[in-house]
Amino acid sequence: MPPRLDATLVPTRGLPTRGLSAHGLPTRRGALKLAGLAAFAAVLAPRMALATEAQVADEMKKLFAGKTMGAGKIKLDMPEIAENGLVVPINIDVDSPMTEADFVKSVHVFADGNPLPQVVTYHFTPESGKASASTRMRLAQTQNVIAVAEMSSGQLYSAKVQVKVTIGGCGG
Amino acid sequence: MALKSQPRVRVPAQAKAGEIIEIKTLISHEMESGQRKDAAGKTVPRDIINNFQAAFNGKPFFTAEWFTSISANPYQSFFFKAKESGEFTFTWKDDGGAEQKATAKLTVA
Amino acid sequence: MxxxxxxxxxxxxxxxxxxxxxxxxxxxxxxxxxxxxxxxxxxxxxxxxxxxxxxxxxxxxxxxxxxxxxxxxxxxxxxxxxxxxxxxxxxxxxxxxxxxxxxxxxxxxxxxxxxxxxxxxxxxxxxxxxxxxxxxxxxxxxxxxxxxxxxxxxxxxxxxxxxxxxxxxxxxxxxxxxxxxxxxxxxxxxxxxxxxxxxxxxxxxxxxxxxxxxxxxxxxxxxxxxxxxxxxxxxxxxxxxxxxxxxxxxxxxxxxxxxxxxxxxxxxxxxxxxxxxxxxxxxxxxxxxxxxxxxxxxxxxxxxxxxxxxxxxxxxxxxxxxxxxxxxxxxxxxxxxxxxxxxxxxxxxxxxxxxxxxxxxxxxxxxxIRAPYAKDLSRELGRADSLLYRRGNFNGTFDDMICDAIMKERDAEIALSPGFRWGGTLLPGDPITFDAVANATAITYPACYRNTMTGRQLKEVLEDVADNIFNPDPYFQGGGDMVRVGGVGYAIDVSKGPGQRISDLTFLKTGKPLEADKAYTVAGWASVAQNVEGPPVWELVERYVTDTKSVKIAPNASVKVTGA
Incomplete structure (x- = not known):
C-alpha cells in the first residue's frame, strides 16, 4: 500500500500546498506568494498543459456523439470568484421527478482550464430521490465548468458557468 | 487492502417514509494529481480515490467517479429517498485498488 | 405603494x-x-x-x-x-x-x-x-x-x-x-x-x-x-x-x-x-x-x-x-x-x-477608550503641506505619501499600496499625527515586504486587480479601489476585458517603458499571504514623515484613464 494512504485526517482545505498551483505544480504565482507578494501576485498561467474548450468538446463528442443538448433542467452552482483555487465548491441540481419512468441517469462535469477535461461523473437512480450532488474541485485558473445531465430517456441537458480565479487583495 | 484514513459521514438517524434526506461524506486523501513535481524535480505519480459509491441495504443508489480535478480530502453530498429502515454502506476506492467502507443506520418511522 | x-x-x-x-x-x-x-x-x-x-x-x-x-x-x-x-x-x-x-x-x-x-x-x-x-x-x-x-x-x-x-x-x-x-x-x-x-x-x-x-x-x-x-x-x-x-x-x-x-x-x-x-x-x-x-x-x-x-x-x-x-x-x-x-x-x-x-x-x-493610547495618538510627526486624502479609483495623495515612504524607507524602485477606501483626510497645514497615519494603515497584516518583480509580473498584477474593480458584472468584482503604484505610471482602458486594460507602463525614474523581463525592486504592504516579513507600514510612514517634516504631494498624473 502506498504510504500516502496512512495520511492522518487533515482539514479539507489544508494541505501543505502553499506556493503550489491548484494541481500541485509550483508556478511563478506560487513563488510570488511564498515571497510574500501575494496581495498583488497575478494569476500567472501555470506551466502545464491545460485542457482547452476543444478538448472538452472532443470529450463530450466521445460520450454523447451527435446528440442534441437542451438548455435548462440542470443547474450548476459555483461561486463567481473562487476563494481558494484548491477547493472550489460545486453543486449540481437537475430538475427531475426521479421515478422509475423518468429519472436522471448521470451527470458529467468538465473543466476547460485544468490539466484534464473530466472532473466528476455521477450516476443517479430513482432511489436518489433528488438528482443533486455537491463536491469540491480544483481550478488552475479562470475557466468554464460545464455539466451535462443524461436523462433516462436519453435526452441531454447542459449548463456552463465561468469561475474566476484571482489572487485578490486590496479589498477595502 | 484498506484505505486507513477514517471517513466521516453525516446521515440523519431517522426519516419519515418518502422523505428525501441529504447525506454528506468526507474522507482524508491527498488526491495526488500526477501533475506535481517533488523537491528533486521528479513527477509525483497520480494517486487518487477514483470511485465513491453509496448503497442502501446492499443496493447501490449513487456513484461518483472522481478525476484529478477533485480537491484533496474529497467531500461528497447527495440525496436518498427514505422508504424503509436499513443500513447505508459507503465505499471509497483508490487508484491502487485500496478500499474504505463506512456504514450508517437509518430508521424510517 | x-x-x-x-x-x-x-x-x-x-x-x-x-x-x-x-x-x-x-x-x-x-x-x-x-x-x-x-x-x-x-x-x-x-x-x-x-x-x-x-x-x-x-x-x-x-x-x-x-x-x-x-x-x-x-x-x-x-x-x-x-x-x-x-x-x-x-x-x-x-x-x-x-x-x-x-x-x-x-x-x-x-x-x-x-x-x-x-x-x-x-x-x-x-x-x-x-x-x-x-x-x-x-x-x-x-x-x-x-x-x-x-x-x-x-x-x-x-x-x-x-x-x-x-x-x-x-x-x-x-x-x-x-x-x-x-x-x-x-x-x-x-x-x-x-x-x-x-x-x-x-x-x-x-x-x-x-x-x-x-x-x-x-x-x-x-x-x-x-x-x-x-x-x-x-x-x-x-x-x-x-x-x-x-x-x-x-x-x-x-x-x-x-x-x-x-x-x-x-x-x-x-x-x-x-x-x-x-x-x-x-x-x-x-x-x-x-x-x-x-x-x-x-x-x-x-x-x-x-x-x-x-x-x-x-x-x-x-x-x-x-x-x-x-x-x-x-x-x-x-x-x-x-x-x-x-x-x-x-x-x-x-x-x-x-x-x-x-x-x-x-x-x-x-x-x-483613547486614554491608554493618548501619547501615541497625539504624537505629531510632521505637517501636511497639501491636501492628503485617500479615496479615488486610482490615486489618493495620502497613498502617494505612503508609496513615497515605502520606496524611500525600503529602498525600492516601485511601491504597491492597497486600494483601501478608508482613512481620514488632512487639510493643508494640518499636523500629521500618528493617529492620522494609523487611521489609514491600522490593519492586522501590516508587514511591508521587499522583493523583485519583472515588468510583466507587475502588469499581470495590475490587470488582475483591475478586473476586480472594472469587471462589468458586479458579481465578479472583488471590491476596493485600484492598487496604488509608486514609481510606475500606466494607462488603463476601463472598458476593455480581462488582461486588456493596462498599457504603457512607464518607469517614472527614467521615463522609459517598463521592461517586461527586467526585475525591479518592489515593496508593498497588506499582502494576504501568511508569514510575510517586513516592518509594519506605519513605522515606515512615521519615519518618512518625521524626516520630511512638511509633506507636499503634487497632483498625480501617472495614471491615464480611458474608456470611462
Missing part, C-alpha cells in the same frame, strides 16, 4: 429644510444658521424607523473625509449613482456647489469648504442623533443597524481587536451588525464578538468549509411599532479573497443569492411585515441582487462608502447608501399596512460635528 411625493420629500436634512422653506438658498445657510433641530426635522413618521450607520472604520472622533473625485462605474453602473462625482453628482441630486451638501457629499473645493463647515462624524454626535430620534419616536419604534466595517480602522480598534467599537455600538444600543474587516481579527475573535456582544452578528452567506453549514445566525426578527421586521445579514462576500483567508481558514463566503432568496422567503413565511437586508455587498452588487431576489423591501448598502441623499429604487426594493466614517446617519421610516410596506420617507442626516452637541456619556467613553 410609494408615492411620488414621498420620493420628493426624501433628501438630506438640508435639502429638505430648504425645500420646506421654499427659498432654495443653500448658500445662505452657514454654520450658524443650521441647528441640531434642523438636522432632526423629519415630517411624518412611519410605522417604525430604521437608523443605519455603516463603514465607520472605528472613527471615534470627528474627522475630515473627502469623497472621491473619480468613482467610475462600468457595465450597467456606468454614469449612474453612485458613480457620479462632483458637479455631475450635484446636478443629479439637485444640489448646489459650495453648500454644506456639496461639502459632505463631493470633493470640489474640499479644502475651503472643510474650513467653513468643519469636521464630520464622531460617535458622540451620532449618539446624540440616535438618542433624539429614539426619544421622539419611542425606542420601541426604532431599529439601529450597523452595516459592518465599524470595528476596524484606527489605532485603538487595532490594539483592542475592535473591543473599543463593540463598547460604542453597545452604548448606542445597536440591534444588529454584519462584517467584513471585522474578519481580519481572525475567526476566534469574531466568534467571541458574536457570542458576547449584546447585538446580533448576522451573516446568511458564511458556511463552514468542512460541512457547508451556517456559521452565523442568518437573520433576526424585531418587533418595532407593532410590525415584525426581519433583518437578514450579508457579510462581505469576497472577504477571503480581499483579505487574508488564513485568518478565517474554516469559513467560506460568497454572495449566495439563492440562499438569500430562501432567507427572504422564510422571513415572509414566518410572518415578517418588512424584510430588510443589512448588507456589506457593496452598492453595485446590491443593485444586481435587488433585481434578482424577490421580496426584499430594503437593502441597507455598505462597503463601497457611497453616500446618497435619496434612496435608489430597484423594482420594489429600496437601496440606502449611508456613506462612511460616521459622516452620515440614515433614517428610513417605513409605513406598514396589511403586512406590506406601503410607503417610506428617507433622510441622509449629515453628522456635522459643529452643529450637533456631543453626547456627554459617549464623549466620556471615547476619552476612556
Amino acid at each position: 410609494i408615492s411620488r411625493r414621498d420620493f420628493l420629500s426624501a433628501g438630506t436634512a438640508l435639502a429638505g429644510l430648504l425645500a420646506a422653506s421654499g427659498t432654495g438658498l443653500a448658500q445662505a445657510v452657514g454654520a450658524q444658521a443650521l441647528s441640531q433641530a434642523d438636522l432632526l426635522k423629519f415630517g411624518n413618521a412611519g410605522t417604525f424607523t430604521i437608523l443605519h450607520i455603516t463603514d465607520i472604520h472605528a472613527q471615534l472622533v470627528p474627522l475630515y473625509f473627502r469623497e472621491p473625485s473619480t468613482n467610475l462605474g462600468v457595465g450597467d453602473a456606468r454614469g449612474v449613482p453612485p458613480h457620479l462625482t462632483d458637479a455631475a453628482f450635484l446636478k443629479y441630486f439637485g444640489l448646489k456647489a459650495g453648500t454644506r451638501d456639496a461639502y459632505s457629499l463631493t470633493s470640489e473645493d474640499f479644502t475651503q469648504l472643510a474650513r467653513t463647515y468643519g469636521r464630520m462624524g464622531g460617535v458622540d454626535r451620532i449618539a446624540t442623533l440616535v438618542k433624539a430620534i429614539r426619544a421622539e419616536r419611542g425606542a420601541d419604534k426604532v431599529l439601529l443597524l450597523d452595516g459592518g466595517d465599524g470595528l476596524q480602522g484606527s489605532w485603538s480598534s487595532l490594539k483592542t481587536q475592535g473591543e473599543d467599537m463593540v463598547k460604542v455600538f453597545s452604548a448606542l444600543g445597536t440591534d444588529a451588525m454584519v462584517g467584513h474587516w471585522e474578519f481580519t481579527y481572525g475567526a476566534d475573535r469574531v466568534t467571541e464578538i458574536k457570542e458576547k456582544a449584546p447585538f446580533a452578528f448576522l451573516a446568511q452567506n458564511v458556511r463552514s468549509a468542512e460541512w457547508q453549514e451556517p456559521v452565523f445566525e442568518a437573520a433576526k426578527t424585531f418587533e418595532k411599532g407593532g410590525a415584525k421586521v426581519a433583518v437578514i445579514g450579508q457579510a462581505f462576500p469576497r472577504t477571503p479573497i480581499s483579505n487574508p483567508r488564513w485568518m478565517i481558514p474554516d469559513w467560506e463566503f460568497g454572495i449566495r443569492e439563492e440562499d438569500m432568496q430562501k432567507q427572504v422567503d422564510a422571513a415572509r413565511a414566518g410572518g415578517a411585515d418588512a424584510v430588510v437586508v443589512l448588507s456589506h455587498n457593496g452598492f453595485d452588487v446590491d443593485r444586481k441582487m435587488a433585481s434578482r431576489v424577490n421580496g426584499i423591501d430594503v437593502i441597507l448598502t455598505a462597503h463601497t462608502h457611497d453616500a446618497m441623499p435619496r434612496v435608489v429604487e430597484v423594482g420594489k426594493t429600496l437601496l440606502v447608501a449611508t456613506g462612511s466614517h460616521g459622516k452620515f446617519v440614515s433614517r428610513l421610516d417605513l409605513d406598514v399596512k396589511d403586512r406590506k410596506v406601503t410607503g417610506y420617507r428617507f433622510q441622509l442626516i449629515p453628522v456635522f460635528s459643529d452643529v450637533i452637541a456631543p453626547d456627554p456619556e459617549m464623549t466620556k467613553l471615547v476619552t476612556d
Whole structure:
C-alpha cells in the first residue's frame, strides 16, 4: 500500500500546498506568494498543459456523439470568484421527478482550464430521490465548468458557468 | 487492502417514509494529481480515490467517479429517498485498488 | 405603494429644510444658521424607523473625509449613482456647489469648504442623533443597524481587536451588525464578538468549509411599532479573497443569492411585515441582487462608502447608501399596512460635528477608550503641506505619501499600496499625527515586504486587480479601489476585458517603458499571504514623515484613464 494512504485526517482545505498551483505544480504565482507578494501576485498561467474548450468538446463528442443538448433542467452552482483555487465548491441540481419512468441517469462535469477535461461523473437512480450532488474541485485558473445531465430517456441537458480565479487583495 | 484514513459521514438517524434526506461524506486523501513535481524535480505519480459509491441495504443508489480535478480530502453530498429502515454502506476506492467502507443506520418511522 | 411625493420629500436634512422653506438658498445657510433641530426635522413618521450607520472604520472622533473625485462605474453602473462625482453628482441630486451638501457629499473645493463647515462624524454626535430620534419616536419604534466595517480602522480598534467599537455600538444600543474587516481579527475573535456582544452578528452567506453549514445566525426578527421586521445579514462576500483567508481558514463566503432568496422567503413565511437586508455587498452588487431576489423591501448598502441623499429604487426594493466614517446617519421610516410596506420617507442626516452637541456619556467613553493610547495618538510627526486624502479609483495623495515612504524607507524602485477606501483626510497645514497615519494603515497584516518583480509580473498584477474593480458584472468584482503604484505610471482602458486594460507602463525614474523581463525592486504592504516579513507600514510612514517634516504631494498624473 502506498504510504500516502496512512495520511492522518487533515482539514479539507489544508494541505501543505502553499506556493503550489491548484494541481500541485509550483508556478511563478506560487513563488510570488511564498515571497510574500501575494496581495498583488497575478494569476500567472501555470506551466502545464491545460485542457482547452476543444478538448472538452472532443470529450463530450466521445460520450454523447451527435446528440442534441437542451438548455435548462440542470443547474450548476459555483461561486463567481473562487476563494481558494484548491477547493472550489460545486453543486449540481437537475430538475427531475426521479421515478422509475423518468429519472436522471448521470451527470458529467468538465473543466476547460485544468490539466484534464473530466472532473466528476455521477450516476443517479430513482432511489436518489433528488438528482443533486455537491463536491469540491480544483481550478488552475479562470475557466468554464460545464455539466451535462443524461436523462433516462436519453435526452441531454447542459449548463456552463465561468469561475474566476484571482489572487485578490486590496479589498477595502 | 484498506484505505486507513477514517471517513466521516453525516446521515440523519431517522426519516419519515418518502422523505428525501441529504447525506454528506468526507474522507482524508491527498488526491495526488500526477501533475506535481517533488523537491528533486521528479513527477509525483497520480494517486487518487477514483470511485465513491453509496448503497442502501446492499443496493447501490449513487456513484461518483472522481478525476484529478477533485480537491484533496474529497467531500461528497447527495440525496436518498427514505422508504424503509436499513443500513447505508459507503465505499471509497483508490487508484491502487485500496478500499474504505463506512456504514450508517437509518430508521424510517 | 410609494408615492411620488414621498420620493420628493426624501433628501438630506438640508435639502429638505430648504425645500420646506421654499427659498432654495443653500448658500445662505452657514454654520450658524443650521441647528441640531434642523438636522432632526423629519415630517411624518412611519410605522417604525430604521437608523443605519455603516463603514465607520472605528472613527471615534470627528474627522475630515473627502469623497472621491473619480468613482467610475462600468457595465450597467456606468454614469449612474453612485458613480457620479462632483458637479455631475450635484446636478443629479439637485444640489448646489459650495453648500454644506456639496461639502459632505463631493470633493470640489474640499479644502475651503472643510474650513467653513468643519469636521464630520464622531460617535458622540451620532449618539446624540440616535438618542433624539429614539426619544421622539419611542425606542420601541426604532431599529439601529450597523452595516459592518465599524470595528476596524484606527489605532485603538487595532490594539483592542475592535473591543473599543463593540463598547460604542453597545452604548448606542445597536440591534444588529454584519462584517467584513471585522474578519481580519481572525475567526476566534469574531466568534467571541458574536457570542458576547449584546447585538446580533448576522451573516446568511458564511458556511463552514468542512460541512457547508451556517456559521452565523442568518437573520433576526424585531418587533418595532407593532410590525415584525426581519433583518437578514450579508457579510462581505469576497472577504477571503480581499483579505487574508488564513485568518478565517474554516469559513467560506460568497454572495449566495439563492440562499438569500430562501432567507427572504422564510422571513415572509414566518410572518415578517418588512424584510430588510443589512448588507456589506457593496452598492453595485446590491443593485444586481435587488433585481434578482424577490421580496426584499430594503437593502441597507455598505462597503463601497457611497453616500446618497435619496434612496435608489430597484423594482420594489429600496437601496440606502449611508456613506462612511460616521459622516452620515440614515433614517428610513417605513409605513406598514396589511403586512406590506406601503410607503417610506428617507433622510441622509449629515453628522456635522459643529452643529450637533456631543453626547456627554459617549464623549466620556471615547476619552476612556483613547486614554491608554493618548501619547501615541497625539504624537505629531510632521505637517501636511497639501491636501492628503485617500479615496479615488486610482490615486489618493495620502497613498502617494505612503508609496513615497515605502520606496524611500525600503529602498525600492516601485511601491504597491492597497486600494483601501478608508482613512481620514488632512487639510493643508494640518499636523500629521500618528493617529492620522494609523487611521489609514491600522490593519492586522501590516508587514511591508521587499522583493523583485519583472515588468510583466507587475502588469499581470495590475490587470488582475483591475478586473476586480472594472469587471462589468458586479458579481465578479472583488471590491476596493485600484492598487496604488509608486514609481510606475500606466494607462488603463476601463472598458476593455480581462488582461486588456493596462498599457504603457512607464518607469517614472527614467521615463522609459517598463521592461517586461527586467526585475525591479518592489515593496508593498497588506499582502494576504501568511508569514510575510517586513516592518509594519506605519513605522515606515512615521519615519518618512518625521524626516520630511512638511509633506507636499503634487497632483498625480501617472495614471491615464480611458474608456470611462
